[in-house]
Amino acid sequence: MKRRDSAAILIGVLLVALALIWWFRPSEYPPVTVGGKLPGPCRDLNFEAIPYIVCEIDLRSYDVAVFHAGADDKAFGSLEKFDKAMSGEGRPVLLAMNAGMYHEDLKPVGLLVENGREMAPLNLANSEGNFFLKPNGVFLVRKDGKVAIMETNAYAAAKPDVAFATQSGPMLVIDGRLHPRFEANGTSRHIRNGVGVRDE
Incomplete structure (x- = not known):
């Protein structure tokens, strides 16, 4: 991926349906050994006496x-x-998270795009449950x-x-304000x- 501008992602604003994975670029950084400690971009944080792990x-x-499925097309x-x-x-993973927004057969409830290929369509339906607590949203990485x-x-x-x-859904923060529901x-x-x- 080409990088033009600085960017930072702060864990804690949008519940995501699938695994978001960050890994070191092997050509630029040595392999990471965490050894039971939080990886470098992460820290423990307490807010109103509730512990969080925040990774920037x-x-x-x-x-x-x-990522959703392996080479065999089966969900991880x-x-x-x-x-x-x-x-x-040979792709060392620094950090992976999984919010678990799936159907019983492990297919994603909403949009999934992997490597520019749409694997599941955008879901505009109204229904019950966290995913459908509107407004919900899409986390994306553009091709640039x-x-x-x-x-x-x-x-x-x-x-x-x-x-x-x-x-996924619900969005937690919208334009700097908590979700109205x-x-x-x-x-x-x-x-x-x-x-x-x-x-960005």
């Missing part, structure tokens, strides 16, 4: 991609299987290497030229992960 990814140093199904597959290809998060209908209208994209005293205490974009 600078795209001048890392690649970011979305776990981060362990994914890591083993990448290691077998820039990243963005777009609300689903905005993505449908813009039809950007993407290398990687994944749709979030309740201060909501009952959900499930552990979540997400991705956000601070600049």
Whole structure:
């Protein structure tokens, strides 16, 4: 991927449906051995007495991609299987996350684009569950290497030229404000992960 501008991704803004993977570019950096510690771009953080792990990814140093299935076209199904597959290809993984927005057969609920190829279509339906808590959105990596998060209908209208994209929901922060359906005293205490974009 060609890199023109500096970029950083801040984990914590959009729940994603699939694995987002960052790895060192082997030609520029030595292999990473984490040894039970957080990788370099990550840190522990507490907010209102709740612990988080926040990872800031600078795209001048890392690649970011979305993967769902292996060479056999079967969904990885776990981060362990994914890591083993990448290691077998000589691609060391620095960080992988998986929000688990899948149907029972492990097909993605919404849009999935891998290496410029649409593997699953954009989902504009209304239904129950986190994915459909509107507005939902799309995390994308353009073919020029820039990243963005777009609300689903905005993505449908813009039809950007993407290398990687994944749709999920709900969006957590929209134009600097929390999702309007979030309740201060909501009952959900499930552990979540997400991705956000601070600049392109």
